[in-house]
Structure formats: structure tokens, C-alpha cells
């Protein structure tokens with residue numbers, strides 16, 4: 001079964017996105033949903049139209065950001081990880097990966113990757129590392145794993161475990177761009193004991209009508225392609241890893257913190273796998 005995807009209004013492309021504020025970008029829509037200020041009229045209009053069809057979208061975005069925090073705390077704490085490769089960073093906001101990791105393990109090293117010019121413009125905020133650790137930012141497309149891995153190796157030691165985080169980014173990689181091969185190349189480059197973390201919009205968490213309507217809006221309004229995948233399709237990304245409990249679940253249901261809100265509301269899957 002292929003995933004449910006919409007074409008981008010300006011066609012498929014690889015490499016840095018153009019700085020075009022007249023068309024919505026995924027990073028800026030997400031910023032709007034999180035209550036940020038780095039978004040434009042086209043982003044807000046697209047988000048509002050999407051929310052009409054998918055009222056849980058705002059809950060899903062915020063639950064996704066909260067999942068990032070819990071996942072990184074688990075990795076830096078219980079899993080003892082000190083190196084992070086955060087691909088699809090997003091516009092810096094509260095609780096960026098290095099802040100969460102360095103609050104637990106100040107020596108943590110974090111390499112961020114994104115291809116959006118707005119994220120690049122704000123990258124300085126990501127480079128303010130604690131003195132014991134370090135951060136770097138790579139302006140690259142996830143599909144260009146060669147560039148990402150060679151540049152990340154300037155800060156990360158690929159003979160030691162690395163956590164590769166791909167949160168809410170694989171939704172922008174259609175099947176035709178080989179998302180499974182991309183993730184496999186990243187996993188191949190890190191040693192056993194490394195971790196893979198993914199969150200992903202779930203096509204089987206949205207009704208057929210909503211999915212068709214969302215696909216239509218995204219196709220008309222958003223610069224990137226938008227792809228939704230099923231539980232089974234997301235699980236395939238974790239081949240070669242053992243899933244950390246509770247496995248592949250809705251994003252708000254992964255190790256929820258005390259007092260967390262309702263379960264079963266988001267439309268996204270997430271999991272963390274440890275490389276065998």
C-alpha cells in the first residue's frame with residue numbers, strides 16, 4: 001500500500017527551499033500552531049484551513065513538541081546518550097533538543113539539520129550551547145544524507161552511539177524519494193546502541209474524508225509535499241532496531257508524564273528504536 005500524499009504546489013524539489021512568504025511552509029505552519037511569531041499570512045491561512053478539516057491538528061502539533069522533550073530526556077537520562085542528530089529541527093522555540101539534553105547531560109553534543117531558510121535565519125539560537133557541550137547547524141535536505149553525515153562528523157563521533165531524531169519531517173518525504181532508504185542510510189552510519197526516534201502523521205488516525213480534504217489543501221497551499229502513513233508503514237522505518245516500551249503509539253501516549261492530558265486525541269504515531 002502506498003502512503004497518502006499530496007503534490008506540492010510548485011512540484012517536487014530537492015535542496016534548500018526558496019524563501020517565499022507567499023506560499024505556506026511546513027516549519028512556519030508548525031510555528032503558528034505552537035504559538036510562535038515566525039510565520040506569515042500564507043502560513044496562517046493554510047493552518048486555519050487545515051484546522052477546519054482537522055481540529056485535532058493543534059493538539060497534535062503541541063503533543064509532538066512535548067514528545068520531543070520526553071524522548072530527549074529519556075535519551076540523555078536513562079539511555080545515557082550524549083550525541084544527537086536532530087534532522088528537521090524547525091524554527092527554534094522553547095525546549096530545543098540541546099537545551100533539553102544539556103539540562104540533564106551538559107556535555108551533550110547536538111547537530112541540527114533543516115533546509116528551510118527561516119530556520120537557517122534563526123539558527124543562531126541553536127548555536128548557544130552550554131560550555132561543556134557543543135552544537136552545530138547544517139543547512140541541508142534530509143534526502144542529501146551524504147552532506148549531512150560528512151558535516152555532522154565534524155562534531156559527532158560516529159564510533160559512539162548517536163540518537164537520530166526525525167520528528168514530524170518524514171511527512172515531507174514522499175515514497176518516490178525513498179524515505180526508507182534514507183532512514184536506513186542514517187542508521188547504517190551509526191553504531192549498535194544508537195537510537196532512532198520518529199514521529200509521523202498517521203493516515204489511519206484520520207478518516208478518509210479528512211485525509212482527502214487535507215491532501216487537497218496541502219497540495220494547493222503548502223510548499224512541500226505532505227504524506228501521511230499508517231502504523232505499519234511507520235513501523236517499517238524501525239527495521240534493525242528494538243523498540244523502546246511502549247512501542248509505536250500515538251504521540252501523547254509515549255511515556256506520558258504525570259498529569260498529561262487525554263489519550264487518543266492526536267493524529268500522529270511515534271516510536272523510539274535502539275539499533276541492534
Ligand SMILES: C[S@@+](CC[C@H](N)C(=O)[O-])C[C@H]1O[C@@H](n2cnc3c(N)ncnc32)[C@H](O)[C@@H]1O
Nearest residue numbers: 027030088089090114115116141142167168172
Ligand atoms: C513540523 S517541523 C518539526 C520540527 C521539530 N522536529 C519538532 O518536531 O518539533 C518539520 C521541519 O522539517 C523540515 N523539513 C521538512 N522537509 C525537510 C527536508 N527534506 N530536509 C530538511 N528539513 C526538512 C521543515 O523545514 C521543518 O522545519
